Amino acid sequence: MDILTVCAFSLVSLCVVVLVRQLRQELVPLTVAAIGILMLGYLLVSLSPVLAFITDTAKQSGLGGYFSVLVKALAIALACQVCAEICRDCGENSLASKVELAGKIGIIILSLPILQQLLLMAKEMLQ
Structure with missing residues (x-):
């Protein structure tokens, strides 16, 4: 760039x-x-070159599954931020807030499997 x-x-x-x-x-x-x-x-x-580098590094570290969730969450956050800013530029603050809320909900939904794995690991450690 x-x-x-x-x-x-x-x-x-x-x-x-x-x-x-x-x-x-x-x-x-x-x-x-x-x-x-x-x-x-x-x-x-x-x-794209930055994402390729980070993807290769994640695969080598063995954290590919967690990394893909992180990249998807980052993409959701960036897309929603840009969309919300465009809405604000057009004078639609209410719509911008809804876009940001949708992004937050999307990230929460995306991270649920990781949270589930974390809770299972904690349960196994306590037993």
Whole structure:
């Protein structure tokens, strides 16, 4: 990922949003959402080497199952955060809160099997 590319894209996007705001105010939320999605796509592509490295390291350590849950939880958190910020940019704070709540519930549901294993291990240790 080239941070200068991200900064340049952000500045050009800012100019576009300011221009759209002056010409057609009603298109600003759509413009901001589209720019956010484009930037997110670029950032996700840039993350693939990092995820590959972390996945290989997790496989070598023998913690692949736990690691996959961790990566999925991180993906849920990031996706919900980006979506909530786009909702806030469009003036929909209530919807943003619901997206964040859905993400938290999703992470809890995702982590239930690990919690179950942890409780079984604790039960075995106490016996």
